Amino acid sequence: xxxxxxxxxxxxxxxxxxxxxxxxxxxxxxxxxxxxxxxxxxxxxxxxxxxxxxxxxxxxxxxxxxxxxxxxxxxxxxxxxxxxxxxxxxxxxxxxxxxxxxxxxxxxxxxxx
Amino acid sequence: xxxxxxxxxxxxxxxxxxxxxxxxxxxxxxxxxxxxxxxxxxxxxxxxxxxxxxxxxxxxxxxxxxxxxxxxxxxxxxxxxxxxxxxxxxxxxxxxxxxxxxxxxxxxxx
Numbered sequence: 001x002x003x004x005x006x007x008x009x010x011x012x013x014x015x016x017x018x019x020x021x022x023x024x025x026x027x028x029x030x031x032x033x034x035x036x037x038x039x040x041x042x043x044x045x046x047x048x049x050x051x052x053x054x055x056x057x058x059x060x061x062x063x064x065x066x067x068x069x070x071x072x073x074x075x076x077x078x079x080x081x082x083x084x085x086x087x088x089x090x091x092x093x094x095x096x097x098x099x100x101x102x103x104x105x106x107x108x109x110x111x112x113x
Numbered sequence: 114x115x116x117x118x119x120x121x122x123x124x125x126x127x128x129x130x131x132x133x134x135x136x137x138x139x140x141x142x143x144x145x146x147x148x149x150x151x152x153x154x155x156x157x158x159x160x161x162x163x164x165x166x167x168x169x170x171x172x173x174x175x176x177x178x179x180x181x182x183x184x185x186x187x188x189x190x191x192x193x194x195x196x197x198x199x200x201x202x203x204x205x206x207x208x209x210x211x212x213x214x215x216x217x218x219x220x221x222x223x
Contacts, residue, residue, distance in 0.1 A: 092156075104156030
């Protein structure tokens with residue numbers, strides 16, 4: 001049972017480049033979310049989805065796009081990378097959006113130069 | 114805005130001691146309060162969670178104390194061990210979102 005799988009694990013981008021961070025879960029969870037983790041800032045919610053075809057913004061959505069065409073996948077797109085987007089990104093999933101355990105992936109460490 | 118305030122930022126405890134981490138929240142719509150543990154290079158993992166209709170929950174050496182009227186909750190780690198050294202995050206869930214505190218880096222010295 002793989003759980004939540006994120007790819008790639010590490011990535012270096014040049015300013016202005018675009019890329020997609022992949023997230024897949026095999027637990028048939030309805031709720032998926034993306035967080036970024038920065039030193040001293042904790043985990044901040046970027047975007048989330050309560051089910052296929054439904055997405056919404058979190059606390060820090062600017063510069064990021066998401067889509068949810070299937071239950072399993074929830075990719076995060078950086079449209080034009082900026083140094084301020086250097087961070088560790090975590091994808092998480094849970095059965096629903098209330099009162100249930102969130103399972104996290106191993107993270108993607110992104111550096112924008 | 115920070116919806117969950119966590120303190121301290123870092124904590125050093127001797128082996129066998131008690132580690133205490135505190136969190137406070139403002140939004141009374143929150144209805145689920147989990148604690149996550151994160152080791153370096155890993156994603157956070159659920160440690161223990163509580164709902165606001167309960168004042169205390171204990172699982173092994175880990176206890177959550179919850180004070181609904183004060184809008185505060187805390188994690189107590191009894192008999193702290195070097196293997197407990199990690200970053201701990203409190204969180205609160207409501208309105209489809211799980212929001213986190215800024216984290217506490219716990220170091221347990223042997």
